[in-house]
Amino acid sequence: MNWSSPFDHRPHPELGALLRDALTPGDEQAFVDRVLAAAAAPAGSGYYGAPWWQVLGAWARPGVAAALVLLAGATIWFTNASSRNEADTTLEDVLLATAGSVAPPFLTTTTTPPSFDVVLASSLEP
Amino acid sequence: MRERKDAELAAFAQAGDREAFGELAMRYAASARRVARAVLGNLEDADDAAQDGFLSALRHLGRYDPNRPFGPWLLRIVANAATDRLRRRRVRAADAIPPTLAARDPGPDREADKRALHAALRQGLLGLPERQRVAVVLFDVEGYTHAEIAEVLGIPVGTVRSHVFHARRALRAALAAWKDW
Numbered sequence: 555m556n557w558s559s560p561f562d563h564r565p566h567p568e569l570g571a572l573l574r575d576a577l578t579p580g581d582e583q584a585f586v587d588r589v590l591a592a593a594a595a596p597a598g599s600g601y602y603g604a605p606w607w608q609v610l611g612a613w614a615r616p617g618v619a620a621a622l623v624l625l626a627g628a629t630i631w632f633t634n635a636s637s638r639n640e641a642d643t644t645l646e647d648v649l650l651a652t653a654g655s656v657a658p659p660f661l662t663t664t665t666t667p668p669s670f671d672v673v674l675a676s677s678l679e680p
Numbered sequence: 681m682r683e684r685k686d687a688e689l690a691a692f693a694q695a696g697d698r699e700a701f702g703e704l705a706m707r708y709a710a711s712a713r714r715v716a717r718a719v720l721g722n723l724e725d726a727d728d729a730a731q732d733g734f735l736s737a738l739r740h741l742g743r744y745d746p747n748r749p750f751g752p753w754l755l756r757i758v759a760n761a762a763t764d765r766l767r768r769r770r771v772r773a774a775d776a777i778p779p780t781l782a783a784r785d786p787g788p789d790r791e792a793d794k795r796a797l798h799a800a801l802r803q804g805l806l807g808l809p810e811r812q813r814v815a816v817v818l819f820d821v822e823g824y825t826h827a828e829i830a831e832v833l834g835i836p837v838g839t840v841r842s843h844v845f846h847a848r849r850a851l852r853a854a855l856a857a858w859k860d861w
Contacts (some may be wrong), residue, residue, distance in 0.1 A: 563826075563841070565820045565823055566820045566848065569816075569820050569848065569851065570799070570820035570821045570823075571796075572801055573801060573805070573816070573817060573820060573821045574714070574821045575794075575798055575801075576797075576798035576805075577713075577714040577717045577718060577802070577817065577821070578710060578714060578724050579726075579807075580708040580714055582706060582710055582713075583706070584730075585709050585727060586696070586702060586705045586706050588706050588727075588731060589709075589731050589734045589735070590698065590701070590702050590705065592731055593698070593701065593734075593735060593737055593738055594698070654732050654777040655737065677740075
């Protein structure tokens with residue numbers, strides 16, 4: 555074999571070929587089949603081929619947690635929406651609801667605006 | 681059919697595509713087994729370690745950065761698996777060289793000579809520190825750069841250069857009797 559300097563920064567093709575021959579066991583397909591079989595091992599350590607109940611079981615806890623988060627979010631949203639509806643009550647609604655007790659009848663029973671004199675007179679009345 | 685990239689295969693494998701993982705395993709089986717054998721010496725142990733490495737890589741595919749080459753990432757896991765196995769158990773005497781074959785004994789059977797050379801090379805390799813073994817195999821056999829090997833071994837690039845240098849020098853001495861090969 556032609557030995558170049560060990561300092562050579564390039565791969566040594568002859569040494570590489572020798573090492574490759576010496577270290578390569580061959581029959582890669584058999585090895586890959588073995589790895590795939592181990593990956594599908596049914597003992598729970600396998601990555602592939604897990605039965606459906608194990609898959610569902612693995613998803614159960616995250617699924618329940620996700621459902622709880624969604625439920626909590628929906629509850630908060632619904633509560634906020636309800637309180638917002640109360641806050642959205644307009645002045646007109648309040649006036650109409652209390653019209654019978656605080657407003658003179660002529661202000662709520664007619665559809666046309668009262669004249670200025672009538673309003674002034676009613677405010678001056680004791 | 682278009683050859684799929686490693687990163688693409690890794691993504692499919694992570695999503696549960698068994699064939700994608702099989703293709704990745706086929707691409708890197710030889711390299712992984714060689715690296716594991718360089719660490720462990722013994723073929724059976726090496727295949728067990730390589731398998732451990734592939735399964736570990738499969739479980740941790742989510743940690744693989746698809747913008748980086750897949751080979752060094754995988755081989756680092758395989759090398760670690762082999763090192764773990766080496767630590768857990770004493771390696772059985774691996775491929776001891778029969779005394780009659782330890783020295784060059786020219787004969788008509790070139791195939792026997794070749795086997796003896798391989799055995800001497802493996803023996804010489806086993807005489808090296810573990811990281812030197814992996815470094816020289818990754819550099820001279822697998823063709824990885826010093827930087828990639830540094831990533832595999834988790835050591836500085838300069839240390840990789842040093843490992844390759846010392847490994848070559850030791851192998852050269854171990855194969856002195858085979859200079860005419």
